[in-house]
């Protein structure tokens with residue numbers, strides 16, 4: 016029924032910090048109607064700490080989420096959790112059903128839990144997630160946890176929306192090989208070896224340590240924390256590692272860079288979404304008979320006002336966070 020509620024009424028409730036206004040605001044954004052809303056509340060964002068949590072299914076991410084929420088609440092922080100499954104077009108029901116471990120927090124008015132879909136959002140699920148994080152931030156939530164289901168490329172991208180990324184792994188699963196393969200090493204600010212009660216836990220820790228020894232880090236050196244999410248063991252240490260990373264970001268001024276990256280990322284998602292629509296419409300409506308694909312691409316881009324090869328000149332390489340020693 017959100018369409019029956021006007022923007023003014025929604026903004027008023029948002030300012031009064033009514034949770035249902037936040038829920039509604041995210042739904043608006045999710046379905047592609049977030050622009051005006053975000054224009055109004057944007058100035059209030061920029062205070063929250065955002066944490067990405069990624070790792071293979073079954074590693075214990077939702078158990079870890081619940082434990083992190085518990086810890087954050089115990090030190091008086093308000094918390095938002097965004098569960099993201101980029102492969103699923105469905106939101107609420109299915110995913111939240113799985114997120115049963117968060118149920119203890121459902122009744123806490125200072126914990127806001129949301130699963131994401133991309134219905135109609137210009138920037139897809141990453142765009143919808145970025146909006147949800149921004150809205151939670153503007154709403155005044157202190158800690159925003161973005162939990163993704165796996166370690167594919169889109170999960171990495173979504174986790175990177177956050178100021179810090181926790182990569183969860185479990186012993187005895189061959190995950191460490193996966194870590195290297197998927198390029199996760201470069202995005203992890205904190206490795207969490209969960210299920211530390213497992214007999215292979217120490218071996219896993221050694222494997223990660225020796226992988227890290229092969230790398231030279233330019234700034235933050237990833238921390239490695241052993242946890243037992245079910246019992247809560249190691250969660251204090253994990254929270255300390257998170258705090259150390261926050262301190263590092265603040266002391267080095269890198270927090271500004273992180274905020275800027277998140278901003279640029281979001282702008283890019285939106286602009287790309289717009290361009291994609293425009294391009295699809297344009298290409299459907301025409302037939303570039305006799306043109307080769309390069310010439311046809313050149314022509315349509317020219318029509319969009321993009322001139323020649325200069326477009327490639329300003330491409331900025333990704334900042335390398337870690338390089339292999341000796342290379």
Ligand code: GDP
Pocket residue numbers: 070071072073074075076077078079116209210211212213242243244245246
């Ligand atoms: P997700 O798919 O990554 O979100 O994983 P879940 O949080 O759903 O956890 C998967 C399974 O691992 C569940 O049965 C949990 O109870 C179990 N689990 C989570 N943490 C631990 C732990 O520290 N030790 C053990 N032995 N099991 C755990």
